[in-house]
Amino acid sequence: MNYNIRGENIEVTSAIRDYVEKKISKLHRYFSETPDANVNVNLKTYSDKTAKVEVTIPLPQLVLRAEVDHEDMYAAIDLITDKLERQIRKHKTKVNRKFREKGSLNTLFTTTDEVASTVIEEESDLEVVRQKSFNLKPMDSEEAILQMNMLGHSFYVFTDAETNRTNVVYKRKDGRYGLIETYN
Template sequence: MNFNIRGENIEVTPAIQKFVEQKIGKIDRYFDEGLDANVNVNLKVYNNKQKIEVTIPMSQITLRAEEGHDDLYAAIDLVVDKLERQIRKHKTKINRKLRDQGSPKFMFTNGVEPNRPEYIDEDEEELEVVRQKRFDLKPMDSEEAILQMNMLGHNFFVYTNSSSNSTNVVYKRRDGKYGIIEPS
């Protein structure tokens, strides 16, 4: 794994860097041939609140988790736990998809970790579409799309950007601000 560790309002000391690499490096055991990916870690400090964001882009999936805590080291532990839960939850589905595509290799290892029971989710649902909607995309600017989204009470809204004529998505972020997803 290649680590890219950045800090916002915090200096990334060698001790912090070593701790992050050691903790996040533990997820390597979930992969058949080890994890050869760039691990992007962003550490933030705002108002004595520590936040860590980890993004690991890979060929088939992108693992991403973020966690906040008063203690940076506790936040790092929590984000690693969240990444491990994601991997355990989705490894069967991804390996099945690769097998169905004729791939001789699997992304995730199928072995059970020592000292840890195999993750079994009896309530695990198949990813199924339960509702489908069709509607015309009206050309508008981002402010009008935000207004429409808020009037509908949704947390995202799909629209056609009137200036670029491309399909965009506006969404409400956890911090209460708005974001826009545009095609490249």
């Protein structure tokens, strides 16, 4: 794993860097092979002496993302590692029945494609201020909902495995889910 650790209002010391790498590297046990993924870690401190840690790990079949606010930076790093482990276990449990015939669940987390993410900063209301690019993986709507919930987003774009068309699942205001299907 390649670590990209940056700090906002804090200097990322070698002690903090080593601690983050040590904690995040514990996630290796969930992979059949060490993934060649970029681990993006953002450490922030605020004037009220609270710390915020954000971690994003884009993988081909899954994007792991978590954020934690805490008074102590090291405690926040511990909490975020636990949160990422829970996400992986939850995802593995929910999709277990689908991948049972295909072999080990660890193959779900092998890396074959890179997820590219580019942030473009602009100051106009009509300008695009953030742009993301990614490969659409074939899946069913249930798995897309799982991915959306793990990311904490209100919608998720995916390729339907049966029709090979681009679809969108979204969370409705009533807490249920909607599906938008595209046609050519």
